[in-house]
Amino acid sequence: MTGNEALAEGAIRAGCQCYFGYPITPQNELTAYMSAQMPARGRVFIQSESELAAISMVFGAAAAGARAMTTSSSPGISLMQEGLSYLAGARLPAVVVNVQRGGPGLGSIDPAQGDYFQSVKSGGHGDYHMIVLAPTSVQEMHDLTIHAFRLADCYRVPVMVLADGRIGQMMEPIRLHEGPPPPAPRKPWALTGAAGRDPNCVRSLLVGEGELEQHNYVLQDCYRHIRRKEIMYHEKCVSDCETLLVAWGTCARLARGVVDLARAKGKRVGLLQPTTLWPFPEQRLRRLAARVKNLLVVEMNCGQMLEDVQRLAEGRAPVHFKGYPGGRVPTETEILRAVMALRPPRSVPRRKTGKRK
Amino acid sequence: MNKDNKRMLYKRPEGLTDKVMHYCAGCGHSLAHKVLAEVLDELEVREKTVGVAPVGCAVFAYHYLKCDISEAAHGRAAAVATGIKRALPDRIVFSYQGDGDLAAIGLAETVHAANRGENITVIFVNNTVYGMTGGQMAPTTLNGQHTATCPSGRDPAGMGHPLRVCELINTLEAPYYIERVALDGVGGVLRMKKALHKAFSVQIAGKGYSLVEILSPCPTYFRMTASESLKFVNREMRDCFPVRVFRDQGTPQNA
Numbered sequence: 076m077t078g079n080e081a082l083a084e085g086a087i088r089a090g091c092q093c094y095f096g097y098p099i100t101p102q103n104e105l106t107a108y109m110s111a112q113m114p115a116r117g118r119v120f121i122q123s124e125s126e127l128a129a130i131s132m133v134f135g136a137a138a139a140g141a142r143a144m145t146t147s148s149s150p151g152i153s154l155m156q157e158g159l160s161y162l163a164g165a166r167l168p169a170v171v172v173n174v175q176r177g178g179p180g181l182g183s184i185d186p187a188q189g190d191y192f193q194s195v196k197s198g199g200h201g202d203y204h205m206i207v208l209a210p211t212s213v214q215e216m217h218d219l220t221i222h223a224f225r226l227a228d229c230y231r232v233p234v235m236v237l238a239d240g241r242i243g244q245m246m247e248p249i250r251l252h253e254g255p256p257p258p259a260p261r262k263p264w265a266l267t268g269a270a271g272r273d274p275n276c277v278r279s280l281l282v283g284e285g286e287l288e289q290h291n292y293v294l295q296d297c298y299r300h301i302r303r304k305e306i307m308y309h310e311k312c313v314s315d316c317e318t319l320l321v322a323w324g325t326c327a328r329l330a331r332g333v334v335d336l337a338r339a340k341g342k343r344v345g346l347l348q349p350t351t352l353w354p355f356p357e358q359r360l361r362r363l364a365a366r367v368k369n370l371l372v373v374e375m376n377c378g379q380m381l382e383d384v385q386r387l388a389e390g391r392a393p394v395h396f397k398g399y400p401g402g403r404v405p406t407e408t409e410i411l412r413a414v415m416a417l418r419p420p421r422s423v424p425r426r427k428t429g430k431r432k
Numbered sequence: 433m434n435k436d437n438k439r440m441l442y443k444r445p446e447g448l449t450d451k452v453m454h455y456c457a458g459c460g461h462s463l464a465h466k467v468l469a470e471v472l473d474e475l476e477v478r479e480k481t482v483g484v485a486p487v488g489c490a491v492f493a494y495h496y497l498k499c500d501i502s503e504a505a506h507g508r509a510a511a512v513a514t515g516i517k518r519a520l521p522d523r524i525v526f527s528y529q530g531d532g533d534l535a536a537i538g539l540a541e542t543v544h545a546a547n548r549g550e551n552i553t554v555i556f557v558n559n560t561v562y563g564m565t566g567g568q569m570a571p572t573t574l575n576g577q578h579t580a581t582c583p584s585g586r587d588p589a590g591m592g593h594p595l596r597v598c599e600l601i602n603t604l605e606a607p608y609y610i611e612r613v614a615l616d617g618v619g620g621v622l623r624m625k626k627a628l629h630k631a632f633s634v635q636i637a638g639k640g641y642s643l644v645e646i647l648s649p650c651p652t653y654f655r656m657t658a659s660e661s662l663k664f665v666n667r668e669m670r671d672c673f674p675v676r677v678f679r680d681q682g683t684p685q686n687a
Contacts, residue, residue: 093519119518123511124544131508131541135515138502139482139523143515161505266500266516268480268523276494277502 085220090256101240102174130158140265146172160199164279168227177402185402186240191379213247225257316345458658460648488530507538510545549606567653
């Protein structure tokens with residue numbers, strides 16, 4: 076199965092009732108899969124007129140209490156920022172998938188990781204967050220999508236699966252989810268017709284005195300709760316490592332191989348791979364940064380997660396960077412070369428970040 | 433008849449809250465809300481109705497209408513209504529939109545929802561200006577009409593001509609019922625009620641897309657008295673936007 080198909084099948088098995096999408100490379104297999112599979116199950120599929128419309132249809136379906144999803148790639152996700160902000164403001168659960176490609180602008184149709192900022196710092200207007208999940212394999216495309224529906228319903232927030240064209244297009248054997256979909260909580264706020272109850276209203280416009288301030292505190296409480304409970308990450312060989320690689324998505328997948336290659340050459344290298352990019356595994360990174368000699372961030376961009384790693388390392392160890400912003404997936408050998416070139420810092424730096432490479 | 437032998441001739445519709453409306457004196461929205469509430473009551477569908485409020489003067493519709501209501505991002509009401517209707521096909525779904533929302537920023541959503549023949553009712557209140565933001569030029573502003581952003585009057589060279597939404601939607605295959613009415617007097621109000629009744633009946637019967645355009649006065653930004661605004665609707669606006677049934681039972685109607 077390709078990553079895109081595994082993700083689509085995950086959504087179906089998670090009980091996604093409504094799918095809305097607009098064609099864009101490199102995620103077209105996903106929309107095509109849903110166009111065949113959703114109607115066959117009596118569920119909703121619409122090829123929308125734009126990404127603006129797709130995310131607004133998701134908004135409507137979510138407001139009506141349905142599990143809803145849309146998928147796109149970078150330029151399309153830019154158009155969806157409006158809807159994401161409204162979903163967050165109105166506290167609606169939804170799953171949005173970004174199979175990233177190169178940018179800015181039309182960029183390329185090749186895999187890239189240039190949308191980290193847009194995703195984890197929230198690309199739409201206002202103070203909000205999405206939960207952002209970063210799969211590294213076809214299996215994770217499937218599993219994390221199911222998890223995304225659980226999280227969305229649990230916290231009433233939009234959840235993004237942030238993949239890239241490489242993981243979307245690659246084929247791997249996977250184990251399909253056979254259990255029931257994640258339990259759907261009651262949705263007393265949903266718009267189902269005000270029969271025997273007061274009317275419900277789904278809104279994000281709060282103009283009464285102090286109303287918006289209170290609402291934003293409620294959102295922040297929710298985000299604090301998510302930060303406490305939902306951080307996910309993987310590690311490899313961190314117990315004795317001197318050099319810590321930090322990477323997500325496709326780069327994390329490559330970095331796992333680099334750890335083995337470097338260790339075979341006698342270099343003690345480990346890997347921290349955040350699965351949730353927001354909430355970021357902040358405590359874990361702080362602790363690891365305090366006991367390694369070097370950190371090396373590897374991304375297919377010019378240094379986006381790098382800024383979070385620098386912020387969290389707080390100068391305890393120099394943070395180096397290897398970036399590939401051209402819509403090109405690096406090889407393990409290239410990354411290995413960067414790892415082998417690292418030297419232990421001359422003296423323990425004092426609250427000072429290392430140079431970018 | 434009650435026990436005092438008095439007949440109830442007129443009352444507040446069940447579907448309307450008793451909140452004082454924020455609309456300006458002489459505005460058509462309050463009347464449209466009231467009649468909409470009456471129609472939902474008469475068709476006995478209020479408790480299975482979900483409305484979509486626009487960005488614009490009617491954004492607070494949920495303060496006044498006693499049915500479930502969602503806001504939508506500016507212009508996206510038809511897409512939000514589509515999402516709701518597809519998720520809950522047995523509910524009655526309407527969007528209530530102004531000219532900026534429906535005919536400018538949301539024209540794509542409007543056209544495509546109509547083209548898919550979504551089984552929803554679109555209520556389009558056309559008062560030729562952006563009321564909420566201070567009376568700017570709308571896509572439906574008449575040629576020569578003065579607004580905050582065409583202070584010398586709308587000049588079609590460079591600003592374009594007023595956009596005729598019913599005529600545009602009537603070029604599509606899918607819509608089932610399209611009518612334009614004018615809130616320019618008692619007859620207009622009754623005609624609006626009949627049109628809304630028909631539009632919702634079409635949806636209840638599962639026939640498909642219905643659109644009712646309501647030419648409506650905005651005395652504040654016409655910079656006129658309430659009665660002058662009614663005359664403006666009756667003469668100038670009707671001149672540009674003919675009041676008639678454009679489509680019935682899926683068939684285009686002759687003028």
